[in-house]
Amino acid sequence: MTVEASSDELKRTPLHAVHTAAGAKMVPYAGWHMPIEYTGVVSEHVAVRTSAGLFDVSHMGEIEVTGPDALALVQRVTTNNAAKLALNQAQYSALIYPEGTFVDDLLVYRFAENHFFLCVNASNAEKDYEYIRSHARGNVEVRNTSDQYAQIALQGPRAISILQKMTAFDLQSVKYYWFRRLDLAGEQVIAARTGYTGEDGFEIFSKPAKAASLWNRIREIGGDHVTLAGLGARDTLRLEAKMVLYGNDIDQTTTVLEADLEWIIKWDKGDFIGRSALWNQKENGLDRKLAGFEILDRGIARHGYDAFIEDKKVGAVTSGTYAPYLKKAIGLLYLPDEYAAVDQEFEIDVRGKRLKARVVPTPFYRRKK
Amino acid sequence: MYPKEYLYTKEHEWIKKDGSQAVVGITIYAQKQLGDIVFVELPQPGKNYEAGKPFGSVESVKAVSEIYAPVSMEVVAVNNDVVQRPELINEDAHDKGWLIKIKVNNEADLEGLLSAEEYEELISQDQH
Numbered sequence: 001m002t003v004e005a006s007s008d009e010l011k012r013t014p015l016h017a018v019h020t021a022a023g024a025k026m027v028p029y030a031g032w033h034m035p036i037e038y039t040g041v042v043s044e045h046v047a048v049r050t051s052a053g054l055f056d057v058s059h060m061g062e063i064e065v066t067g068p069d070a071l072a073l074v075q076r077v078t079t080n081n082a083a084k085l086a087l088n089q090a091q092y093s094a095l096i097y098p099e100g101t102f103v104d105d106l107l108v109y110r111f112a113e114n115h116f117f118l119c120v121n122a123s124n125a126e127k128d129y130e131y132i133r134s135h136a137r138g139n140v141e142v143r144n145t146s147d148q149y150a151q152i153a154l155q156g157p158r159a160i161s162i163l164q165k166m167t168a169f170d171l172q173s174v175k176y177y178w179f180r181r182l183d184l185a186g187e188q189v190i191a192a193r194t195g196y197t198g199e200d201g202f203e204i205f206s207k208p209a210k211a212a213s214l215w216n217r218i219r220e221i222g223g224d225h226v227t228l229a230g231l232g233a234r235d236t237l238r239l240e241a242k243m244v245l246y247g248n249d250i251d252q253t254t255t256v257l258e259a260d261l262e263w264i265i266k267w268d269k270g271d272f273i274g275r276s277a278l279w280n281q282k283e284n285g286l287d288r289k290l291a292g293f294e295i296l297d298r299g300i301a302r303h304g305y306d307a308f309i310e311d312k313k314v315g316a317v318t319s320g321t322y323a324p325y326l327k328k329a330i331g332l333l334y335l336p337d338e339y340a341a342v343d344q345e346f347e348i349d350v351r352g353k354r355l356k357a358r359v360v361p362t363p364f365y366r367r368k369k
Numbered sequence: 370m371y372p373k374e375y376l377y378t379k380e381h382e383w384i385k386k387d388g389s390q391a392v393v394g395i396t397i398y399a400q401k402q403l404g405d406i407v408f409v410e411l412p413q414p415g416k417n418y419e420a421g422k423p424f425g426s427v428e429s430v431k432a433v434s435e436i437y438a439p440v441s442m443e444v445v446a447v448n449n450d451v452v453q454r455p456e457l458i459n460e461d462a463h464d465k466g467w468l469i470k471i472k473v474n475n476e477a478d479l480e481g482l483l484s485a486e487e488y489e490e491l492i493s494q495d496q497h
Contacts, residue, residue: 025404040459041430042405232404232431300408300428322407322430329408351426351433 013058014150014208015215022228030123032059035230044233045324048197049367052156053229054218057196057203058211061125061146063118069138070114077135077273078108079256081266085110090177090194093264095120095128100255100277104128105246107194109179119151119203121246135273150211154218154226155201155237157367162222163191163202171202185217196234198241198365239330240323242292242363248303249290249318249332257281258334260290288315288334292362293346295329297355301348307333308347308354314339317348323364330364331357370397372463376439376479377488383463384439384482386473393439394467395427395458398492403429406455411447411468418442420478425468427458440478442471 010033019026024035035056037044047053065073074082080093087110095103095118104124109117120128129144136142154163164171169182171191179192190205206214219226235245244250250259257265257278265278295301301320306313320331339346342361347354375383381399385392400406408428418424418438425436448467451457458466473479483491 036431037404040405042407045430236430298408299410300433302433322428324405324407324430 011059013056014211015056015058015152018212018215019056024228024230027231029231030059030121032122034059035228037230037232038228041230041232041236042324044227044229045236047227048156048199048229048233048237049325049365050157051225051227052154052158052162052201052222053197053227053233054215054222055153055155055229055234056151056211056215057153057234058150058208059122060151061120061122061128061144062149062205063120063125063129063132064111064143064145065116065118065132065140066143067114067138067140069136069140070116072138073132073136073140073142074108074116074118075269075272077103077132078106079265079272079274079278080108081269082108082110082116083269084266087112088178088180090179090192091264092177094256094261095131096256096272096274097252098273098277100257100274100281101252102246102250102254102256102259103131103252105244105250107192109190109192124246148208149205150208151203151205152211152215152218153195153197153201153203154222155195155197155199155229157200158222158225159199159201162218162225165221166217167191174202176200185214187214189214196243197237198243198363199237199367233324235319236321236324239319239321239332240325240363240365242332244290244332245319254290254334255281258286258288258290286337288336289340290318290332291335291340291344291359292364293331293333293348293357294360294364295331295348295355295357296345299350299353299355300329301331301350301355301357306349307335307357308349309339314346326364330360335359371485371489373485375463375485376482377485377491378437378439378482379491380437381492382436382439384479386479389472390445391440391442391471391473392467393442393469393471395434395436395462396488396492397462399427399434400458400462400466403427403432403434405430406458409452409455409458409468411452412444414444414446416444417474418444420475420481427455436468438471439482440471441474443474444469445472446470 078093107119166185344359423435
């Protein structure tokens, strides 16, 4: 077994000391020193599904696009239709290369008519910023404001009732994928009803200096109903909910259509980078598509393991884990279109042993509303 | 925490001698590093392994770790409880979470293993 050493070069969130005091296991992640778990991935995962889990996601990047031509720029570089966003509304989208592949996936928030706030993956923030800036035309300003925000997520069926005790604002009036600026435990925050776990809850952007007091207040108010949750649980939760992860399931070599995300491509919004490549792909049919699978034998398939039908290699696992709530081994992989249908059986080479797997409907887990 | 009567490997297995046989498992340190263990793969009784060769694997949600034969050995029995309930390794790595019973093929192999004190010294360095 190997133990990863922490490095002084890693960035620290404003909650770093809070995590180490809580006994978190800290690991390097995307250039940051982050908590992977506190008490254990399984218990943290189940707590988010059944009660509430508190995550530090301050490593995520923030990019702000402002000015009279802000909307035009966001429309050009992303696939979803930002023009449809009302003030205080958010959407999931893709930052896109001309080939139709991912620069990143992201959330686009409309702060004001001419002010868009993009929440991007930590490891991509600088690349995304340069890419967006390189496409800026006219009167628009692009800023990387990652240092100006801490981000905390409270996710799970009890999340809303816990946060409600900290604000006079009616949180139930904030619909899914909407957000508000509001006062939470005496601090001005942006509270967005979004998340990466498949549960209801909020993602809260605050000033870095206020993050620790907010975190501690949520723990005080939530008591036993709030479990501290690390990146380990975040990964298993997002996979059960079939939310793709940049660097595993999507990257600069996979197109938005192949990733089974056509719903974030708005063909009728006007031209955008990558539109013609994606349209061509749609017209000509996909060679491969991201599919969800479960393992029928005993064992776990992990990122990079090869998949076979008879002796033909048909793909490789992009994400794979034991799903703590479903209690089975699941994963995602790209399969040739002719093999991507539900119930298709195939095999995965798990360290020299072939395990049976089957394509299943996704998401693997869907919360009851 | 690390029983004095056991011997240990640098790869974080423990071995407890019992006459010509011995019991083998992974250490508390190893299970802590892995986190929640959800799957264990163990060999069939009757199989022989040379010292240092992998004989099975332990998987947590996040990682997989091979387990190595601490000595040249023949597998005599497998802990079926731990196959059914892998979390036993997290709960009680040094006792109920044992993995296999073995026959030691070469007693001389035992001399190369670590005492409890030496093992504790090793993992204290790992943690720095």
